[in-house]
Amino acid sequence: MRPTEADAEDLRWWLLDQSDRHGYAMVEVAGDEHGAPYVFSVGAWRRFRVPEAVVIGLPDGMGRMLIDAYVRRARAGERFMPGRVVDDFFDGAPVIVERVARGHYPEFFGSALLVYPAGDFPAVQLIVATPEGAWPWQPDAPVGFADWQPVLTHSGDPESWTPGVDGP
Template sequence: MSLDGITEEDAQLRQWLLNEAEERGNAVVQVPQDEYGAPYCFSVGAWRRFGVPEAVVVGLPEDMGPVLVNAYVARARSGERFRPGRLYDDFFDGVPVAVERVAKGHYPQFLGSAFLLYRTGDFPAVQLITPTPDGAWPWQQQAPDGFAAWQPVLTESGVPESWTPGVDGP
């Protein structure tokens, strides 16, 4: 299949994304840590297959991010729906997860390959946010120095927008 305006490499990546989504329910694209920031990963195909937002995880160890994304998609495949602004204490193996909408302005950087499936960028995305092992969230004062930069909140403001921290959310 040929799409105007994309390279052969992008066409191959698009086909891989489609195949993974058909076979597994989603593809997980991983971006390693570099001089610009933390590692991150994201789903591609969850919106197409299950009608749920794509998910992005920033700042977890590279072997853990995909596990979290795949757990999200597996739960969505079985019918569960995740609401932004909600804390899921039992999300995965005792790890709490807060869900937040991703602002469209972050899509090119954090969901870039998804545009190969959703050419207009018309798809929803959520961020799965985890605390430190001690329970500090990136936006909290007690978070370690640099944690907010390591796991940025991908809203327009850079802080949770679907809830008020400490009032109706973590």
């Protein structure tokens, strides 16, 4: 079922209100037979000039925690460079940042386009390794991990660094 123009305008105002009140809005999309669940921010760029962020495929509640920690820390001045591993978001599960290709914006930041109609915002993906330290692109990653946590670059592989050379 497609939203009406009135629904879209109500959502736009809700996103703006959340951004004004809390610094950003958080949008959660449930997983289904076509893909994993994901969570993304809307308003971090508008309020703090930090890229919007998306997290795909984490268990219930963990994506929210990661987006919240990212925006809170970025708002305080910390910058998360693509290719840099961040070990202190979760105990025992490293996170790495990758730029999101704009071609993925409609699918993974759809409602953000109500706030940024021209798609003129930067976005990053926060990719989480397994507790054993495997990343989705590594051959020793669990079967289906790359499908559950796809990398949102043009190629579908890390592009801001070379795995095993200057990144994990």
